Structures are given as structure tokens and as C-alpha cells.
Amino acid sequence: MSCPTGCFERSRDLKIRPLPELDACLVYVPRPPRLLRLNMTAWLVLELCDGLDFDGLVDAYREVAGDRATAEQAIEQVRQGLTILSDARLVSVPQPQA
């Protein structure tokens, strides 16, 4: 998350269980074994972390969020989601190639 030009990738071994009934999802991380509950924002950002950089994430987030988030709110929400995900080591940021 500290590399602004890197692309965000979710860890490949995660098992994601949507719980739309509870406005959440569960994420199983096998090593070390953990089961985490994410709110809707973090869940959406996790799903979008598939090779996009920060700006790409914000664009993709706004596309899904539509009128529910202004440009400023989307930036902030993506930033908060990435903080949660990187703290939990659910996403990684490969260094950009030279």
C-alpha cells in the first residue's frame, strides 16, 4: 500500500464467503489460519484488488458505488478499505517493474 504506482493483488489462497444477508463477507486465510469478517466497503475493495493501481481501484469502486459515493468519498473509502486489507495482509502490492 505504500507504493503509489503498484498494482494491488489479493492473496491467492483466500477463501471468500459472501454474507450479503449480514452486509458482510468472511475471508479465510489458511496460513496462518484466520477467519476475518469484512464490511461491505472492505469486501468490495478486496474483490476489486485484481491488478489495479490506486486510481484504477477508485474508478472501479465508483462504477459500482454509483451515486452512493462522491469522487472524494470514493477515494477515502478505497483508502480506508485498503488500510484494513493490507493490515490484515489480504492484499499485496508488488513493486513496479523497472
Next chain:
Amino acid sequence: MVGGSWGPFPIENPQKLDRPFKVTVSYTHTCNLDCKLCYADCGRNPDRAEVTGETWKRHLSAWSEAGIVALLVEGGEPLHRPDCLDVLAHATPLMLTRLRTHGTLVDRAMASRLADMAVATVLVDLWGATARTHDFLVGAEGAFTATVKGVSELLRAGVPTQLLFILNRHNIAELQAWAELAYRLGVGTVGVLRPYPIGRARRSWRDIALPLAEMMAALDALRLPKGMTLMQSWHPNDGNCCWQMSAVNAWGDSIGCTYLREFVNYGNIASMSLQETWNHPLCQTLRAGSVEANCPGCSHSQGSHGGCRSTAYAFHGRWTAPDPFDEPLNRGVDLRELPDWMLRTLPRPQDPSVA
């Protein structure tokens, strides 16, 4: 003590799920001990009718595809079946995997293997602070020493390990000493569990059961060593967990929760999917969580109402009944006295709350 909120009926569970996300597998009904509290009524000999390890692996893969992300493997004694470790190794990449065991079969090599496969937690039943009490309750001399050794090996291997204590008349005086023993062993989290009147525990109920007030007093008096965490399911932590539970016994019968094992059967997973058994009308009824009364304290802490359905049904014969293990909902039920129908094998009462 009389309290709680009674009506308007029904009080419904606020949380609902369309599909289960966790499952408990009662892996075998065999064991090397003879516990007075055995809920599975275990025997020694392998039962060829039990689901094979290879079949469990196929179920686990299918459940993972269907969104199951958490698994508890218990028994009987799961490690009494030699194929259990292979099944656990199959499970750990797919779902958070916990194992409940009495630990007597855990040696250094097994502990190392459990660590290598990244089992999330091992829950070890140890029912006393002394060999005299624990060995009496499990019907095997030397079991206490073997369990303590198993716990030590698990901790040495780095496996997150918790101790479980089923509170009963024979061990209640040792609760404090047991917590201190757990601390000395290096265990950080312990669980004090209620006894359930199922299996052999049902038949020995008069010998093991305690009045609710005595159990509450013991819990109130418990002083945990510094840093230790306690799990307990009495007030104010008495949840009605059915909304999120699924469980399958050693023969493949879907039983909702292992504490319901003698009361429900939603169908066998050899002939239908786990999801189909979850859609059984009684399972839907229990998941809806309609109850006659709730305890505000437990509802607040657990997000569900009425407390455990197994003990509610055992003492009242109604799925909507209040759980008498919850102090505000007890209403004078003497937990030492099971209803007559519970002391016989069959028949069970016709529950008017289920169409």
C-alpha cells in the same frame, strides 16, 4: 430468579442466512476412553457404517465450493480413527479448521503434523485439575497424565490450544485449580461448558447434574489468571446459535448441531446435499429462532434470543421454549431433574410449535 422478556410470541432471530458458512463434523463414534459425559455414546470398535475418510474429503471440497469457510471436527474421539489426520490436512487449505479431542493420543509427531497442516485451534477436553477427578470422569486411569502431555506437545509444536471443562457435580470444586493448571501449561483461552443431557450424560444425569445456582456461583467465583480468556455459555452469553449452525454425524446424518444429535435428523448427506438438509422444515424453524421468551442480556451479547435450543428442548419438549440454563429464563426448573420422556429412549413429545 425470574426475569427476561416474555412475549409477544414469537420473538424472532434477527439474523438469517440462506446458506451455512460453518459445519461441525462428528467424525466418529469411537473412542479409547469411557467418559461418563460422552454425548456420542462411543464404543471402541470401528463402525463400517461411518463415513469414510475419502468420502469426507469429497464432502469438504464440495462444501468449500458451496461457501463453507469454517469446520469443527469432533467425535467421539476423532484421532481414534487413523484416517482423521489426512482429512484434516485436506480441510485446512479450504476452511478454518478446529479439532476437539481429549488429547490422549497426541504425541510429539502428531502435534508436529497438526502444526504443519495449520490446524487453527485444538480444543482439548480436560475435566479436572487432578488425575483422580479427570480419570474418574473419563473412566480411564492415566488419562489425565496423557491429556496434559498431549496439551504440552501441542503447545510445544506451536498449535493454538484451548482447554474445555464440562462443569458437573464431580469437578465443580476443582474449577479454580483447573484454570490455574491451564495457565501453568501455557493455555491462554479456556472454555467452561454446560453439561448436555444426551448420550451417556443423559443416562448418568442424576449423578452429574448440578442446580443452576451452584453452577452460576462457581462461575462467579472463578478468578482467571492474568491474561486468560474464558468462554462460557451461561448468562449473559447464552446464545441461540441455530441460525448459523450445521453439523453432520459420523454416519452422514445432518443434525444441525452436535448438541441436537439425539433430537433431529435433517437427512443423510449420502443422498442429498448439506444445503438440502439445511432446507428441512425443522431446520428452517430452528434457524428462524422463534422463541417464547428472551433474556435481554444474552440477546444483547449474542444477537439471538431464547438461548440454546438443545437444553430448551430437553427440559421443555418444545423448540420455542426458553433455555433453563439461562438464569433469567429458568423459571424454577431444577436442572438436576430431567423430564420423564428424556429418561426413556422414546417416544418424544409431539412439539406443538412445529407444524
